Amino acid sequence: MKPFNDTLELLMRHRSIRRFADTPVTEEQLEAIVGAAQMASTSSNVQAYSVIAVTDPGRKERLAALAGNQAYIRECPVFLVWCADLYRLREVTSAHMAPEASHIDTTENLIVATVDAALAAQNAAVAAESLGLGIVYIGGVRNDIAAFSEALELPELVYPVFGMCVGTPAQEPVLRPRLPLQSVLHRERYSAQETVERAAAYDETTRAYMRERSGGTSDTPWSVTMAHRLAQPARMQMKEFLQSKGFMKR
Amino acid sequence: MKPFNDTLELLMRHRSIRRFADTPVTEEQLEAIVGAAQMASTSSNVQAYSVIAVTDPGRKERLAALAGNQAYIRECPVFLVWCADLYRLREVTSAHMAPEASHIDTTENLIVATVDAALAAQNAAVAAESLGLGIVYIGGVRNDIAAFSEALELPELVYPVFGMCVGTPAQEPVLRPRLPLQSVLHRERYSAQETVERAAAYDETTRAYMRERSGGTSDTPWSVTMAHRLAQPARMQMKEFLQSKGFMKR
Numbered sequence: 001m002k003p004f005n006d007t008l009e010l011l012m013r014h015r016s017i018r019r020f021a022d023t024p025v026t027e028e029q030l031e032a033i034v035g036a037a038q039m040a041s042t043s044s045n046v047q048a049y050s051v052i053a054v055t056d057p058g059r060k061e062r063l064a065a066l067a068g069n070q071a072y073i074r075e076c077p078v079f080l081v082w083c084a085d086l087y088r089l090r091e092v093t094s095a096h097m098a099p100e101a102s103h104i105d106t107t108e109n110l111i112v113a114t115v116d117a118a119l120a121a122q123n124a125a126v127a128a129e130s131l132g133l134g135i136v137y138i139g140g141v142r143n144d145i146a147a148f149s150e151a152l153e154l155p156e157l158v159y160p161v162f163g164m165c166v167g168t169p170a171q172e173p174v175l176r177p178r179l180p181l182q183s184v185l186h187r188e189r190y191s192a193q194e195t196v197e198r199a200a201a202y203d204e205t206t207r208a209y210m211r212e213r214s215g216g217t218s219d220t221p222w223s224v225t226m227a228h229r230l231a232q233p234a235r236m237q238m239k240e241f242l243q244s245k246g247f248m249k250r
Numbered sequence: 251m252k253p254f255n256d257t258l259e260l261l262m263r264h265r266s267i268r269r270f271a272d273t274p275v276t277e278e279q280l281e282a283i284v285g286a287a288q289m290a291s292t293s294s295n296v297q298a299y300s301v302i303a304v305t306d307p308g309r310k311e312r313l314a315a316l317a318g319n320q321a322y323i324r325e326c327p328v329f330l331v332w333c334a335d336l337y338r339l340r341e342v343t344s345a346h347m348a349p350e351a352s353h354i355d356t357t358e359n360l361i362v363a364t365v366d367a368a369l370a371a372q373n374a375a376v377a378a379e380s381l382g383l384g385i386v387y388i389g390g391v392r393n394d395i396a397a398f399s400e401a402l403e404l405p406e407l408v409y410p411v412f413g414m415c416v417g418t419p420a421q422e423p424v425l426r427p428r429l430p431l432q433s434v435l436h437r438e439r440y441s442a443q444e445t446v447e448r449a450a451a452y453d454e455t456t457r458a459y460m461r462e463r464s465g466g467t468s469d470t471p472w473s474v475t476m477a478h479r480l481a482q483p484a485r486m487q488m489k490e491f492l493q494s495k496g497f498m499k500r
Contacts, residue, residue, distance in 0.1 A: 003282040007257045007380035011286040011373055032253040034435045036261040038428040040372060041387045044479060045472070047429050050445060052436040059438055083440070088433070089476055091446040096477035104480050107489035108392065114361060115411060118368035120434075122290060123261055126376055130257035137291045142358065153439045161365060178288040179297050183338070184370075185284045186302040188309055189403045190333070195300060196341040222295070226339055227346035229294060230354050239357035239500060250489060 010129055015175055017134025018072045020167030025078045029131055033166070036127035037120040048109075049117035050085040051124070052152055053078055059151070066148045067163060068140030076165035081141060082121040084113035086157040086247070104157065105249040110242065117161045128166050138163035142235050149245075157246045174212070177205045199223075260379055265425055267384025268322045270417035275328045279381055283416070286377035287370040298359075299367035300335040301374070302402055303328055309401070316398045317413060318390030326415035331391060332371040334363035336407040336497070354407065355499040360492065367411045378416050388413035392485050399495075407496045424462070427455045449473075 054060055055078055064073035073079055086104050125135050141148050141160040183198035203221035211219040242248055304310055305328055314323035323329055336354050375385050391398050391410040433448035453471035461469040492498055
């Protein structure tokens with residue numbers, strides 16, 4: 001018998017939601033979601049992230065245009081932008097140290113802040129779903145990351161890692177199948193051969209899934225979709241942008 | 251009345267666990283935990299992460315020595331190492347594209363893989379806690395990241411983002427207070443002044459917490475702890491290491 005409880009069931013039935021009902025997310029729901037996010041683990045208690053809740057229609061419109069123009073960014077009642085944030089840390093420590101003594105600009109701290117933002121956001125996603133809401137992550141915030149950052153007045157040492165649409169689901173998508181467990185779970189050491197071999201079976205799984213989702217017009221296997229993705233130059237300005245914001249200078 | 255349910259309650263009572271009972275994590279629990287991790291969102295379905303479950307005492311001993319020598323890495327029944335993984339993606343796409351056509355080595359894809367690993371890991375943390383288990387994240391896997399990677403036979407385009415001790419809690423730590431909600435939650439745009447001002451109150455909160463935890467021998471406020479942290483050169487080899495593994499070459 002498999003281990004089971006309501007929380008596991010909730011985690012196992014996650015689907016990204018891209019159509020939302022015209023129902024607001026209440027202030028209490030928002031605070032419960034962000035409160036849960038705050039309880040996620042954080043590296044040495046740095047809490048190196050911020051989240052911006054955008055509800056103003058004009059601003060959502062502008063952000064949507066910059067992030068791939070997906071209708072659901074406009075339509076969701078709350079668009080959360082999750083940011084890696086070392087700015088707050090720099091400011092609160094400035095009274096206790098000379099700026100040149102700080103190692104805030106390392107690649108290590110970019111990773112720390114990015115991970116902190118992601119752990120908090122995933123707790124928020126779970127919290128939102130526990131309240132009957134639906135979410136979708138938006139990587140498109142990095143499409144034109146300079147303009148997007150400017151639209152939110154992000155200071156130095158802050159960058160938008162991803163967005164998250166939150167609202168009441170107005171669709172019931174099927175579960176998207178994942179890689180076989182044994183392709184992502186290794187034992188004792190990394191198993192290079194097994195991870196690749198087990199992933200091969202996933203091509204058949206994704207062909208069937210695509211066939212069903214497209215009504216028979218597409219059956220592209222995962223490995224081909226991934227090759228198309230890697231063939232495209234995407235967000236090539238990230239390194240330069242992050243360095244211009246004070247991240248990963250060394 | 252605040253929104254409330256069992257999952258929210260679980261998220262709100264998270265504490266890192268650093269002492270574990272001598273009880274194994276069963277294979278079924280492990281598969282439930284990693285199965286829940288797999289259902290987290292992933293950027294364009296790349297699933298660019300792997301997790302290595304280490305239970306062998308000799309190997310845990312070696313990894314503990316490399317990762318800060320914390321006793322709980324040795325003592326926990328399962329030590330999970332969460333890796334950003336673009337290796338699997340490179341291998342499965344190699345039949346469909348020339349290596350030189352691939353943009354796998356961008357900073358964008360480093361972020362994608364790091365975020366994928368973190369979202370999956372946080373679902374795993376929540377799943378483990380829902381089963382009555384406790385966890386602690388281990389950033390120390392990045393202390394000597396080259397030796398740690400070698401000990402796990404990590405190939406090119408894979409790096410250990412963090413570890414996670416999992417087991418039955420043998421302690422009941424108090425909740426660690428977080429920054430005021432209004433310091434991390436911004437409205438419509440980033441509020442540089444408010445995030446810093448609100449964080450000031452946290453210095454008092456952390457002094458009281460430290461005083462209680464240390465039995466009165468310490469009352470260092472957060473901003474001072476953070477300044478000490480930033481003053482130390484930490485994991486300065488990250489950029490060079492990541493590039494040597496094929497990440498963020500551009």
